[in-house]
Amino acid sequence: MANPLMNESVWFHQQKFEQAEAHYQQILAGTATPGQIAGGSVPPGKMDSLERENRELRKVTDELRAMVLKLENRVSALERGSGVPAASASAPAAATPSKPADDDDDEDDDDMFGSDDEEEAAELERLKAERVAAYKAKKASKPTLIAKSNIILEVKPWDDETDMKELEQKVREVSTDGLKWGSSKLVPVGYGINKLQIMCVVVDDKVGTDFLEESITAHEDFVQSVDVVAFNKI
Known part of the structure; x- marks a missing residue:
């Protein structure tokens, strides 16, 4: 209903x-x-x-x-530790206007740093030059070591009729810078033939055995051959 x-x-x-x-x-x-x-x-x-x-x-x-108070205290402590003021930390980064760049200041800074680099490079070059000069002076003050050698030569005549005194005279006539003749003696070979054994001192950088042999054998009327029997550094 x-x-x-x-x-x-x-x-x-x-x-x-x-x-x-x-x-x-x-x-x-x-x-x-x-x-x-x-x-x-x-x-x-x-x-x-x-x-x-x-x-x-x-x-x-x-x-x-x-909880809110605790978070605020923690944020404040973090801001103090990082050195960022609370006001600047809470503000957006974009809100802080950036200072327009000054082209003149940048150029001055570049020139300043450039001048420092140039001065440092010049100072390094000066120190380098002083050290090189000091090294050369020290090296020049040291006595130069002259290498010398003691050589004994045997000069053989053609036969027993060769005048050995005249042969020795011809040998001693060989002269050059760095050569000094020493003592000599006659050594019997056989059959009345003697050979001349003579000592000399040479400066290694100036006189060699090749020079001595060529210079002595140049007296071909007296000398048959030249041999090196001893060669000692002194």
Whole structure:
């Protein structure tokens, strides 16, 4: 069976809503508390639940506030350690206007550094030149070691009729810088033939055995051959 009021516009809870509106106005006026309801009071169990929720919300709020303070203190400590002021750290990097580059200052800086490099290079060159000069002077002051050798030559005549005194004279006539003749003697070979054994001192850089042999055998009327029998460094 159809409800005869289904098509009627009826507000069955109008009284409850009016009481709630009046209670809200009393709360605003300070004559009532949120725990009270118009025409009655909140049940004890509901009041305990509300108070418990209120305490929990206050606890969460206190924890959140403590966490925020802790984070702020940590950020401040980090900013002090890095040397960045708090104000500049909190501001966006893009908000800080950059100073326009001064071309003249850059050129002056380049010239300054360039001058330092040139002066340093010049100083290094001067020190190098002084050290080279000191080394050359030290080397020049040292006595030069002259290498010399003691050579004994045997000069053979053609036959027993060769005048050995004249042959020795011809040998001693060989003269050059770095050659000094020493003692000599005649050594018998056989059949009345003697050979001349003569000593000389030579400077190695100036006189060699090839020179001595060629110079002595040039007296071909007296000399048959020349042999080196001893060669000692002195």
